[in-house]
Amino acid sequence: MRMASQWRLSALIMVFTLPAIAAVSPNGNTITAQVEAFLSTRLQAEGATPEDTDIQVFPPADHLDACHSPVPFLPRPDQPLSGRIAIGVRCAENSQNVRYLQAEVHRxxxxxxxxxxxxxxxxxxxxxxxxxxxxxxxxxxxxxxxxxxxxxxxxxxxxxxxxxxxxxxxxAPRLVDRDQTVTIEASGQGFRLQRQGKALDAGGLGDMIRVRISQRNIIEARVAGPGILSVTF
CATH class of the missing domain: 3.90.1210.10 (Antifreeze-like/N-acetylneuraminic acid synthase C-terminal domain)
Known part of the structure; x- marks a missing residue:
């Protein structure tokens, strides 16, 4: 009789415990899946493809409170999505309930x-x-x-x-050498002028370099071509 009572007590404990265990595991799995989907979407927005990425989200070590609508976010929005990173998870129904998970991202x-x-x-x-x-x-x-x-x-x-x-x-290929005599093209609203000068720096296309236009005057101009600098007013 005593053994039967103990068996019934054990059965009741299992009945009441299993739902609680089931509630924890799906919650953790749901959060992990949401984080993985979040990272995958962000990576695709950066031009990556699912075939070129590998995402591993590590389940939380401790018990997570119930979170029916997890919302993942990056603690640092500008952090690179590469290597080991931290991901925050905020519950939509309770914005104060924030947890952090670790993920490993390979691209x-x-x-x-x-x-x-x-x-x-x-x-x-x-x-x-x-x-x-x-x-x-x-x-x-x-x-x-x-x-x-x-x-x-x-x-x-x-x-x-x-x-x-x-x-x-x-x-960029060097288009102007230091001490080279160059042509400076100055342009603005309704005018365009040219004059000679001596480059004080070397530079490639688009570089800003110093150029001497007289004994006392030095200006900065942009390299526009071989031996050609431009100044816009």
């Missing part, structure tokens, strides 16, 4: 690699490049991905075969 894509040694000042040609797929989350932010962003630019320094190209390795 896969191409980086540009030099196929031969390149000398300082040498222009990059298509045959000098190859693309290599890598985990971008482990790469520096300034690496180059697309050949169009490298072809035609000059090497700032010697580059060895197998080097991964970055924006720091290249510069």
């Amino acid at each position: 896969f894509g191409n980086r540009l690699v030099i196929t031969q040694d390149v000398a300082t000042g040498e222009r990059i040609r298509p045959e000098m490049l190859r693309q290599e797929q890598v985990d971008l989350s482990r790469m520096p932010a300034h690496i180059l991905h697309d050949p169009i962003n490298a072809i035609g630019l000059q090497a700032r320094r010697p580059l060895q075969k197998g080097h991964s190209l970055s924006t720091r390795d290249l510069q």
